[in-house]
Amino acid sequence: MQKIDPEAYRKRLERMSAIFGEMVEHADEQSLTRCPYKDRHDRCTALFGCRHRRPSEEGLPHCVSDDKLDYRSAWESAPAEAVDKMRDRLKKGRKNEQ
Amino acid sequence: MAELGDIQNEFIRAEIEEYLERPEEIERNIELFSRSRPKMQDMAAALIDGDNDTVDQLTREALDEGIEALEVMDDGLIAGMGIVGIKFRENIIFVPEVLACARAMKAGMAHIEPILSASGIDPVGTVIMGTVKGDLHDIGKNLCIMMLRGSGFVVHDLGVDTSEDEFMDAVEEHEASLLGMSALLTTTMPNMGKTIEAFIDADLREDVKIMVGGAPVTQEFADDMGADGYGKDALACVDLAKQLLEEIEEEQNA
Numbered sequence: 001m002q003k004i005d006p007e008a009y010r011k012r013l014e015r016m017s018a019i020f021g022e023m024v025e026h027a028d029e030q031s032l033t034r035c036p037y038k039d040r041h042d043r044c045t046a047l048f049g050c051r052h053r054r055p056s057e058e059g060l061p062h063c064v065s066d067d068k069l070d071y072r073s074a075w076e077s078a079p080a081e082a083v084d085k086m087r088d089r090l091k092k093g094r095k096n097e098q
Numbered sequence: 099m100a101e102l103g104d105i106q107n108e109f110i111r112a113e114i115e116e117y118l119e120r121p122e123e124i125e126r127n128i129e130l131f132s133r134s135r136p137k138m139q140d141m142a143a144a145l146i147d148g149d150n151d152t153v154d155q156l157t158r159e160a161l162d163e164g165i166e167a168l169e170v171m172d173d174g175l176i177a178g179m180g181i182v183g184i185k186f187r188e189n190i191i192f193v194p195e196v197l198a199c200a201r202a203m204k205a206g207m208a209h210i211e212p213i214l215s216a217s218g219i220d221p222v223g224t225v226i227m228g229t230v231k232g233d234l235h236d237i238g239k240n241l242c243i244m245m246l247r248g249s250g251f252v253v254h255d256l257g258v259d260t261s262e263d264e265f266m267d268a269v270e271e272h273e274a275s276l277l278g279m280s281a282l283l284t285t286t287m288p289n290m291g292k293t294i295e296a297f298i299d300a301d302l303r304e305d306v307k308i309m310v311g312g313a314p315v316t317q318e319f320a321d322d323m324g325a326d327g328y329g330k331d332a333l334a335c336v337d338l339a340k341q342l343l344e345e346i347e348e349e350q351n352a
Binding site: 001002003004005006008009012013015016017019020021022023024025026027028030031034036037038039040045046047048 | 161164166167168171172176179180182183186187189190191192193194195196200210212213214216217218219234235236237241244245248249250258331332333336
């Protein structure tokens with residue numbers, strides 16, 4: 001079996017990391033203005049449901065989102081606290097039921 | 099000086115002509131592909147097209163024919179991924195297409211791994227990755243996996259909706275030293291904690307470093323859940339994975 005020089009391989013890894021690193025940075029920027037699950041043909045590739053989906057005869061459903069919403073600003077910024085609060089609410093709810 | 103017509107593969111020629119705009123990138127790619135073998139051009143074309151079966155087949159054939167693994171990487175896989183990167187940057191393709199190309203690259207790299215092993219080049223580390231139980235969001239996880247693989251890690255992807263038992267079984271089966279869990283929903287985030295508790299209950303917690311991530315996850319949440327580290331994005335994931343491996347090495351040497 002052929003052999004690979006470790007130093008030569010390391011250089012290839014660096015090249016791959018650089019390419020993927022740029023892609024990941026771009027994906028992060030792009031996700032502010034376009035749903036990352038939407039492919040180049042505006043088809044939805046998500047495994048979960050979405051209200052922007054419309055059925056298609058070609059397989060993957062179509063996405064009808066206008067991409068104007070920055071969904072990230074709507075996300076919880078202090079999830080640990082939110083989870084605790086939710087647990088408290090559940091506990092209180094259970095007590096009230098009893 | 100090479101010209102576009104010197105490239106045999108029609109698909110590659112069309113890609114350069116249609117999608118590349120920066121003169122230095124056009125020149126570099128024409129230079130690269132015009133001197134590469136037709137099989138390498140075909141491999142790059144299949145990778146750009148996200149066709150992992152063809153990449154798999156061409157890589158196997160190339161290595162069987164005695165083509166050097168580094169040439170396969172340079173002229174086939176990395177050359178193709180370079181074009182993918184440009185098309186993504188220019189918003190011609192999007193994340194789902196990029197991930198398909200990354201899967202095609204993995205199919206090719208799978209044939210190079212035995213050669214790396216025979217050359218005494220070990221993977222940087224072995225990582226189990228999955229989205230937690232009840233969560234079907236996988237883009238962030240998939241980008242992390244792409245970055246980790248591109249950095250020399252072996253990654254076993256458990257996909258979405260991963261149960262505690264599936265995480266534990268995979269860590270044991272692959273003797274992985276790292277586990278990465280992802281969640282996008284505040285409702286599924288507690289399942290990270292439950293999985294960590296399951297590792298403790300099964301007396302496996304000391305065997306693996308656990309990292310967590312996902313858009314709503316924070317360092318504070320990771321600490322609360324008892325994770326070993328938190329990565330805010332795919333770039334941070336690779337740095338964290340390397341840092342945790344160093345910690346493992348230090349603990350073993352202590």
